[in-house]
Amino acid sequence: MKGRGPLSRIEWALGVDIGGTNVKTGFVNRDGMLVGFRSFPTPRTGSGALDVPGLADEIAAQLREAPGQGTLAGIGVGVPGLLNEERTEVRYAVNLGLSDVPLAALLQKRWNVPVTLDSDVVMGALGESRRGAAAEFDRFLYVAIGTGVGACLIEPEGVYRNPMGGPLNIGHMAVYPEGVDCACGNRGCLERYVSGLGLTERYEAAAGGSANPDGGSRVSVERICALADQGDALARKLLTEAGRALGTVCANLFQLFGECPIVVGGGLSRIRSLLLESAVRELAQRGRAVLTAPPVVLPAALPDRAGVMGAAEAVFSK
Ligand SMILES: [Zn+2]
Structure with a gap:
């Protein structure tokens, strides 16, 4: 995703929607075009908690299939749970078995792009707001x-x-x-x-x-x-x-x-x-x-x- 010429100005963001059953991901550009949509079972550790390294591996696999032209503006992640006030850590996510996990930092250190964390409900609302039923x-x-x-x-x-x-x-x-x-x-x-x-x-x-x-x-x-x-x-x-x-x-x-x-x-x-x-x-x-x-x-x-x-x-x- 490091094309040259005019197309390299296209910016993509990787959207990640973590659910208790499935994780959904896809690349979206500023015009709302979605490509590479995937849904896969939520990776879990032996104790049943979200497997964060496993999730990062899935994201890495998706990034390898990124659209050929353009740049990656960042990764947005929706989480079903309570976040800290700065929205960098998952304070409590019962369906993911997580408490006090610095998820943004854990993902960000692997890729040098901004990671934006928010509640899955906020992310769903934003999605419907711009391109969906509430447009x-x-x-x-x-x-x-x-x-x-x-x-x-x-x-x-x-x-x-x-x-x-x-x-x-x-x-x-x-x-x-x-x-x-x-x-x-x-x-x-x-x-x-x-x-x-x-x-x-x-x-x-x-x-x-x-x-x-x-x-x-x-x-x-x-x-x-x-x-x-x-x-x-x-x-x-x-x-x-x-x-x-x-x-x-x-x-x-x-x-x-x-x-x-x-x-x-x-x-x-x-x-x-x-x-x-x-x-x-x-x-x-x-x-x-x-x-x-x-x-x-x-x-x-x-x-x-x-x-x-x-x-x-x-x-x-x-
Ligand atoms: Zn209650």
């Missing part, structure tokens, strides 16, 4: 539903950040005061109702031994949605409850930040189900005091690639 909006709320659930408010000035530098950590907002116990020590947290893991665990707990008629180890959210479509009362109840919880939190966010369009992304964003219908209905009811028009809730346009696109965007906008 027409200068202000919107991005909600990512996957293994967990998170949100990010994009304002005309950029990403809204909490005092610790992170996005809106809605996953552990209590929505049902006497609700389900959560690993965080609280109860009734949004994540226990809306996330993939929360839905799976609640379905299995309620259905007992008959949880998975297919004989698989876990009941996937896709399966729960299919069961709901077939009229399964438990699946319908859980998805409706999840939607109400999500709609309630969005209405609360509107009370704090004002109304804005919502883009729903993340690994489960493709689910067209009772969950989103129920969320929109709840938001319309609970948000009446602040809504001036029916709420706009859109599915992500780049559900697989928003994290990679946004990670590259973060490099260019730094």
